Amino acid sequence: MSPRNDQQQGFTTERPRERAVLVGVHLPDAWAGGMGGEADLDELDRLAETAGADVVGRVEQRRPRPAPRTFVGKGKLEELQELVADTEATLVIFDNDLSPAQGRNLEKALDINILDRTELILDIFADHASTRQARLQVELAQLQYLLPRLTRLWSHLERQAGGIGTRGPGETQLETDRRLLGKRIAVLRRQLADIETTRKTQVRGRDGTFRAALVGYTNAGKSTLMNGITGAGVYVKDQLFATLDATTRRVETDERRRFLLTDTVGFIRRLPHHLVESFKATLREVEEADLMVHVVDAASDDPEHQIASVNRVLRDIVPEDKPTIMAFNKLDLVDAELFRNRYARLYPEAVFVAGKTAEGATDLQAAIMARLMGDERILTLRVPISNLQCLSRFHRTGSVLDQVFEANVCLATLRLTDEELNRLLRREGAELVEDSPQ
Ligand SMILES: Nc1nc2c(ncn2[C@@H]2O[C@H](COP(=O)(O)OP(=O)(O)OP(=O)(O)O)[C@@H](O)[C@H]2O)c(=O)[nH]1
Numbered sequence: 001m002s003p004r005n006d007q008q009q010g011f012t013t014e015r016p017r018e019r020a021v022l023v024g025v026h027l028p029d030a031w032a033g034g035m036g037g038e039a040d041l042d043e044l045d046r047l048a049e050t051a052g053a054d055v056v057g058r059v060e061q062r063r064p065r066p067a068p069r070t071f072v073g074k075g076k077l078e079e080l081q082e083l084v085a086d087t088e089a090t091l092v093i094f095d096n097d098l099s100p101a102q103g104r105n106l107e108k109a110l111d112i113n114i115l116d117r118t119e120l121i122l123d124i125f126a127d128h129a130s131t132r133q134a135r136l137q138v139e140l141a142q143l144q145y146l147l148p149r150l151t152r153l154w155s156h157l158e159r160q161a162g163g164i165g166t167r168g169p170g171e172t173q174l175e176t177d178r179r180l181l182g183k184r185i186a187v188l189r190r191q192l193a194d195i196e197t198t199r200k201t202q203v204r205g206r207d208g209t210f211r212a213a214l215v216g217y218t219n220a221g222k223s224t225l226m227n228g229i230t231g232a233g234v235y236v237k238d239q240l241f242a243t244l245d246a247t248t249r250r251v252e253t254d255e256r257r258r259f260l261l262t263d264t265v266g267f268i269r270r271l272p273h274h275l276v277e278s279f280k281a282t283l284r285e286v287e288e289a290d291l292m293v294h295v296v297d298a299a300s301d302d303p304e305h306q307i308a309s310v311n312r313v314l315r316d317i318v319p320e321d322k323p324t325i326m327a328f329n330k331l332d333l334v335d336a337e338l339f340r341n342r343y344a345r346l347y348p349e350a351v352f353v354a355g356k357t358a359e360g361a362t363d364l365q366a367a368i369m370a371r372l373m374g375d376e377r378i379l380t381l382r383v384p385i386s387n388l389q390c391l392s393r394f395h396r397t398g399s400v401l402d403q404v405f406e407a408n409v410c411l412a413t414l415r416l417t418d419e420e421l422n423r424l425l426r427r428e429g430a431e432l433v434e435d436s437p438q
């Protein structure tokens with residue numbers, strides 16, 4: 001766990017820092033289920049640091065497939081033993097995911113705590129979760145991760161006990177543990193469903209307002225841009241997974257035009273799928289948005305790789321054709337001219353910003369507004385005279401182009417967005433006149 005000064009809760013959690021040795025096994029892609037077989041120890045280093053560990057050594061190996069018992073081969077295991085002793089490490093972290101048996105065998109061989117990448121990410125999530133919803137979601141992910149492991153753990157002991165007549169206690173204990181876990185998972189799901197019901201009610205109150213959601217790799221600068229645009233005061237830090245909750249704020253740009261902006265959890269290469277599953281509720285804000293703003297850290301080692309990782313997670317959450325603005329951030333850290341030339345060719349509609357400067361936030365806000373107004377049209381509506389005040393906002397901003405009164409209705413020709421049209425039709429009893437100018 002990391003010593004995190006949690007502004008929202010106003011306390012500091014301090015744990016002694018661990019000394020970690022990192023291990024990465026490079027496998028051909030097929031072994032990682034097409035999820036990118038290359039280990040990336042720089043990123044693991046940042047994850048470890050975020051979780052509160054000092055990295056004291058690294059071991060890498062290239063293999064056609066994992067060694068069944070210990071993941072790394074015999075020679076590497078010996079090298080690892082020496083390194084652990086020399087560096088007085090307290091923890092070994094694998095960039096790869098280990099089976100429960102491999103974890104156990106390694107723990108025995110090295111006599112030290114072993115974590116794999118999923119466990120490390122789950123630990124960071126558990127530490128950073130500051131709202132009730134985030135905490136419930138993280139616990140759900142942890143239990144789901146544990147459940148199949150528990151089973152294998154016990155069946156391993158059963159095998160050791162062996163034979164007819166020795167199965168009783170093990171079986172009973174396994175069943176009990178399983179049942180307890182199953183029960184807790186059911187409780188968590190129910191509590192999350194209740195939170196979702198409340199959220200739905202709030203969303204309904206949002207009145208069909210245009211919704212944009214910031215998405216992107218962790219640490220890309222989503223929260224910084226959110227704060228720059230909305231002044232929301234969301235937690236910003238140079239660490240991975242600083243944000244785990246969704247925050248939504250209304251942005252009023254002028255009297256007539258407004259939109260909602262949501263900041264939420266960042267993604268990472270090979271994000272454990274239990275986490276994506278459990279965070280479905282938080283990610284629903286992204287799912288329901290009219291527009292995604294995909295924030296990319298221009299200063300990262302490999303922006304293209306980060307974009308691909310984010311798109312891979314998004315594939316499970318949103319339809320492929322969801323409108324998206326690519327926003328390359330941290331332009332102050334790169335040769336802006338060079339970067340812009342290269343990426344504007346690949347992403348013609350991208351915006352290039354530096355969220356740290358006020359200018360960056362303004363540029364992004366303008367890009368969102370351009371999309372919002374892109375669907376602005378001129379239409380004639382039939383509005384009941386009894387409800388004319390619904391047009392007052394359009395009068396103030398000069399968007400009423402014409403107005404004709406007939407008996408008890410007003411035929412108003414307006415400049416309006418789809419969002420405004422929907423609101424007038426659904427809420428204000430207006431009707432569209434068929435031969436409206438387009
Ligand atoms: N130099 C520079 N740093 C930036 C810029 N935008 C954000 N940062 C820094 O990048 C780090 C991460 O920023 P956040 O806004 O927390 O990033 P995030 O995408 O919300 O990250 P998570 O919530 O952890 O997924 C912080 O240290 C920011 O100060 C920028 O335009 N320029």
Ligand SMILES: [Mg+2]
Nearest residue numbers: 222223242243
């Ligand atoms: Mg954030």
